[in-house]
Each structure stands twice: as structure tokens, then as C-alpha cells.
Amino acid sequence: xxxxxxxxxxxxxxxxxxxxxxxxxxxxxxxxxxxxxxxxxxxxxxxxxxxxxxxxxxxxxxxxxxxxxxxxxxxxxxxxxxxxxxxxxxxxxxxxxxxxxxxxxxxxxxxxxxxxxxxxxxxxxxxxxxxxxxxxxxxxxxxxxxxxxxxxxxxxxxxxxxxxxxxxxxxxxxxxxxxxxxxxxxxxxxxxxxxxxxxxxxxxxxxxxxxxxxxxxxxxxxxxxxxxxxxxxxxxxxxxxxxxxxxxxxxxxxxxxxxxxxxxxxxxxxxxxxxxxxxxxxxxxxxxxxxxxxxxxxxxxxxxxxxxxxxxxxxxxxxxxxxxxxxxxxxxxxxxxxxxxxxxxxxxxxxxxxxxxxxxxxxxxxxxxxxxxxxxxxxxxxxxxxxxxxxxxxxxxxxxxxxxxxxxxxxxxxxxxxxxxxxxxxxxxxxxxxxxxxxxxxxxxxxxxxxxxxxxxxxxxxxxxxxxx
Ligand SMILES: *Cc1c(COP(=O)(O)O)cnc(C)c1O
Numbered sequence: 007x008x009x010x011x012x013x014x015x016x017x018x019x020x021x022x023x024x025x026x027x028x029x030x031x032x033x034x035x036x037x038x039x040x041x042x043x044x045x046x047x048x049x050x051x052x053x054x055x056x057x058x059x060x061x062x063x064x065x066x067x068x069x070x071x072x073x074x075x076x077x078x079x080x081x082x083x084x085x086x087x088x089x090x091x092x093x094x095x096x097x098x099x100x101x102x103x104x105x106x107x108x109x110x111x112x113x114x115x116x117x118x119x120x121x122x123x124x125x126x127x128x129x130x131x132x133x134x135x136x137x138x139x140x141x142x143x144x145x146x147x148x149x150x151x152x153x154x155x156x157x158x159x160x161x162x163x164x165x166x167x168x169x170x171x172x173x174x175x176x177x178x179x180x181x182x183x184x185x186x187x188x189x190x191x192x193x194x195x196x197x198x199x200x201x202x203x204x205x206x207x208x209x210x211x212x213x214x215x216x217x218x219x220x221x222x223x224x225x226x227x228x229x230x231x232x233x234x235x236x237x238x239x240x241x242x243x244x245x246x247x248x249x250x251x252x253x254x255x256x257x258x259x260x261x262x263x264x265x266x267x268x269x270x271x272x273x274x275x276x277x278x279x280x281x282x283x284x285x286x287x288x289x290x291x292x293x294x295x296x297x298x299x300x301x302x303x304x305x306x307x308x309x310x311x312x313x314x315x316x317x318x319x320x321x322x323x324x325x326x327x328x329x330x331x332x333x334x335x336x337x338x339x340x341x342x343x344x345x346x347x348x349x350x351x352x353x354x355x356x357x358x359x360x361x362x363x364x365x366x367x368x369x370x371x372x373x374x375x376x377x378x379x380x381x382x383x384x385x386x387x388x389x390x391x392x393x394x395x396x397x398x399x400x401x402x403x404x405x406x407x408x409x410x411x412x413x414x415x416x417x418x419x420x421x422x423x424x425x426x427x428x429x430x431x432x433x434x435x436x437x438x439x440x441x442x443x444x445x446x447x448x449x450x451x452x453x454x455x456x457x458x459x460x461x462x463x464x465x466x467x468x469x470x471x472x473x474x475x
Contacts, residue, residue: 014060014061014063017060017064017065017066018057018060018061018066020066020069021053021056021057021060021066021072022069022072022073024046024049024050024053026069026073027049027052027053027072027073027076028045028046028049030073030076030077031045031049031076031077031080034077034080036077036080036081036084039084040080040083040084044083045080048076048079048080048083049076052072052075052076052079056072085439089441090440090441091103091104091441091442091443092440092441092442092443092458092459092462092465092466092469093443093457093458093459094442094443094444094445094452094453094454094455094457094458094466095404095443095444095445095454095457096402096404096405096416096418096420096445096452096454096456096457097404097405097406097407097457098368098371098372098404098405098406098407098416098456098457099277099310099311099312099368099406099407100407100457101197101198101407103443105310105311105317106310106311106313106314106315106316106366106367106368107367107368107459108314108315108316108349108353108367109314109352109353109356109365109366109367110365111352111355111356111365112315112316112349112352112353113349114352115348115349115351115352116316116345116346116348116349116352118348119344119345119347119348120344120345120348124344124348126138126141126344126347138341138342138347139156139157139332141347141351142155142157142347142350142351142354143155143156143157145351145354145355145357145358146320146322146354147322148358149280149294149295149354149357149358150280150294150295150298150305150322151295151298151299152298152305152322152323152324153323153324153325153328154322154323154324154325154328154329155320155321155322155328156320156321156322156328156331156332156337157309157318157319157320157321157342157346157347157350158318158319158320158321158337158340158341158342159317159318159319159340159341159342160308160309160317160318160319161274161276161278161306161307161308161309161319161320162196162200162205162319163319163340164274164306164307164319164320164321164340165205165272165274165306165319166205166208166209166336166340167319167321167331167334167336167337167340168272168274168304168306168321168327168331169186169205169206169209169211169237169239169272170209170210170211170334170336171327171330171331171334171336172236172237172270172272172303172304172327172330172331173186173209173210173211173236173237173270174330174334181234182212182234183210183211183212183234184210184211184212184234184235184236184237185211185212185213185214185232185234185235185236185237186206186211186212186213186214186236186237186238186239187214187216187227187230187231187235187237187238187239188202188206188213188214188215188216188238188239188240188241189215189216189217189222189226189227189240189254189255190215190216190217190218190219190222191217191218191219191220191221191222191243191248191252191254192222192239192240192241192242192243192254193213193215193241194241194243194244194245194246196244196245196276197245202241202274206239211236211237212234214230214235216229216230220248220250220251220252220253221251221252221253222253222254222255223253223255224255224256224259224260224262224263226255227255227260227263228263228267231263231267231269235267235269236269236270237269237270237271237272238260238263238264238269238270238271238272239271239272239273239274240257240260240271240272240273240274240302241274241276242273242274242275242276242277242292243412244276244277244412245412246412246413247412247413247414249413256300257271257273257297257300257301257302258300258301260302261300261301261302262301264303265301270303270304270327271301271302271303271304272302272303272304272305272306273297273300273302273304273305273306274306274307275292275294275297275305275306275307276307276308276311277291277307277308277311277312277313277411278294278305278306278307278308278311278312278313278320279291279293279294279312279313280293280294280295280312280313280357280362281293281312281357281362281363281369283312283372283411286372286373286416287416287417288372288406288411288414288416289411289413289414291312291411294307294322298322298323302323303323303324303327304321304322304323304324304327304328304331305321305322305323306319306320306321307319307320308320309346309350309353312368312406313353314353314362314366314367314368314369315349315350315352315353315354315366316345316346316349316350316353317346318342318346318350319340320350353366367459371456371457372406372416374455374456376401376417376418376419379418379419379420379454379455379456380399380419382455382458382463383399383419383420383421383453383455384399385463386421386453386455386463386466386467387399387421389467390421390423390467390470390471393423393470393471393474394423394424394425394474395424396424397421397422397423397424398421398422399419399420399421399422400419400420400421400422400450400452401417401418401419402418402419402420402447402452402454403415403416403417403418404416404418404420404454404456404457416456418454418455418456419454419455420452420453420454420455421452421453421455422447422450422451422452423450423451423452423453423470423474424449424450425449425450425451425474428446428449428450428451429446431451431473431474432444432446432451434472434473435451435469435470435473438469438472438473439469440465440466440468440469441469442466442469442470442473453466453470
């Protein structure tokens, strides 16, 4: 009888103990960095995997190899889940990549206010409770021409709040929820599951669709007004374009109708630019001051799209409409953080000082000329000389993205690397210590300098060398 243990049992005994792996983590400084329990979790997962592969008939790897695998996993964990990424896509407002980078002054203000206590809701003059929502309001009034302003967590929240607050006082005997009238051409999905019809329902309003997909007139809204009508809603088609036989009622017409019939007009502008976009070869996106001047009771927009600041939802409009939003119970649930208010105020200050184009990263990038982009892409090409045969600087068109200026592109220049396996290289670029997101067109990996931040050149070039090699 052969009583030697089966090979699997012998191999299983070779698997190192968790203490030995823990010591390896400590030696590399990863135990101190991550803490005991996260390291143990990785060790247990790794040892389980080794045990399973041995049970399936595999040989136990050498202890040093298992240690190296652990250290690799722990190094990935130590980078953290939320990481900086080099955006080489050329898409300026990329929601998946966190939308706007922030100006130095914005970052400085957020860091200074985050560090200590603040007068967020405290009046220093009177020594008692003050107003959280007053902090950015003055600048927003000056920059948009609106009577008052309110900042909440994001624009989706702002829309919900606007509808909830302005639909509130329909007669209780009206026999149903207050109604919001909207054009069939504006029942849009913004992305991330934000669908205007769903938001309307969630805000306790009923939706009344008017017009057709491509053409809606002021008279369509007028014909739909009934005893329960509370709001005329206009939603900017942020992320798609319609062309051809298209008509929308002008906001001015809706405002005239609202005034005549005692209805509120809410304008969800989405991106909400303070500066005109046309001078940069972009279409003319409606500006916030224009929409306020058209007479909307409330205009809502995002803090982190074309405004170029931190994530926020901004409501501007009539004093009385803003007051109703402020006192609505939902506002407490949507309230904005002190760090955001500090950052938003610093971003708005760039507009007030007339330096938005020079200081706000999104606008600095919009204003870059094709020549400047070609020069930077050319420097990258030279720095990588010999790495990829056929590397060139290519004319490309880059989208603004993030629900802004649909169908509009900026003429850009990108470094193009023709590669036999661009997808594999793109995957390695995303996986690196400095992750890079690039785009692939016609078998070439494209790196658009417009969205690569100043100071990221060396990291980008290092990442490309590592991923191609
Ligand atoms: C982007 C957008 C929203 C959502 O704004 P968030 O700031 O992402 O919440 C809503 N409406 C329109 C028209 C938009 O473009």
C-alpha cells in the first residue's frame, strides 16, 4: 500500500502562513499605509485563490512569488479607488472623468475653508445664526442679472426643487396634482438616468406634453393650460441636436404667456454658460444672463459644466421664486457643502475679475488655438521619436461633451499613434500608475492636448512609453 499523501495535500502544506505575508506587507510599508484589516482581507483572498488552484491540481507557487503578488495587490489598493486621471480624449466636460478641473484659486479656497471652522451659517456681525445660502448669492446676482440665487447639490436637484417649490400653491380642490407643461421636443434624458419625465413625476407634478418632437409653438402651451397648470417648463437640449424642420417656442413667448396666465416659467438650462460660446467656434449656447433677461422665474444650471467650477446646482431668478425654493423642505436634503460654496465663489470671482479665459481650466482649454495644440502634440511626437513608427500630429474634431453644445466640435490637433493593437495599449494606459484615457480612431490611439492639464506632459509621455513597450 502506498500511504504517501496525495500530491495536493503535500502542495497545500507549502502554502505560506498569513503571518509571513503580513510581515511582507509590513516590510514594504503597506501595512502602515493601509491598516491591518484591509491587508488581512487581501491576504485571505490571495491565500484562498492559491488554495483553490492547488486543489484543482496546480503546484503551489514559491512563497516569494506569493509575497510579490500580495505586494502588487496592496500597491493597487494603496492608490485608492478615486484617482487622478490624465484626460487625453479632448472631451472637455467628461462626466465620467469628473467634469471640470478646477482653477488654482478655486482649489485654494476649498482647501482653506475645508481646513477649519467657518461662518457658514453664522453672522459674524451679529454673533448669531446666519445664512448658508447667502454666500455665493451676491456674485450670482451680479453675474446673471437675477434678483436672487440659491445653490444646491447639483442641477438635477435644482430642477426638482424648482418644480416642487413653484407648483405648491395650486388650489387643493383642483382634483389632481399640479401640472407642468413641456414640449414633446424637450422630454429628454440627460444621462446617468436623469429623465425629465421621471423628475417631473418625482417632484409630485403631472406632466402635460404639448407639440410634436420637432415643432412646438407658444399656442400649443396656451391650449394646454387648465385649472391645475402650475408651471411652463423649458429644458435645454443639452446633449443632442435637432436640425431641419424644427421650431421651439422662444423663452420670451413662454414668459409672456406665464405672466398673462399667472403661471411660473422654469428654464432648465443645463450647462449654463456665463460667457458667449460663439467667438470660440462653438455654436451659440444660450447664456444665463440672456435667459434671466428673457423673464424666466427660475433658471437652473450646473456648477461643473461650462461654468467650470465644483459640482453644484444653481438656481437664479425672481426674488419671490428663490424665497419659495429656500423655504421648501427639499432644500435641506439638497443642501450644499461649505467646501463647494468656497470653490464656487472662487470660480465666480474669476468671471467678476474678467479673467475667466485665463484662469478657469475649461475656458482656458476652449480658448486654445489649433496652432498651440499642434505645437504641444508635436513636442510629444519628438519626445517619443522612434517609439511608434508612423506617429503623426493629426487634425481631429473634439466634442465639448458633458451635456454641452451637442453636435458642435472644436478643431483640435492630436498626437496619433498607429498601433496594431490600440485597444490593448489603451487598456494598459488606463491601468498604469498615472492612468491615461485616450481615444481610438481608425486604428490609431489619439492624444488630444486640449484636455491634458499643464504639467501632465511628463506623466503622459512616461505612461505612453510604458504602455507601448
Ligand atoms: C446636465 C443637465 C442636467 C443635470 O445636471 P447635473 O448638474 O448633472 O445634475 C439637467 N438638465 C440639463 C438640461 C442638463 O444639461
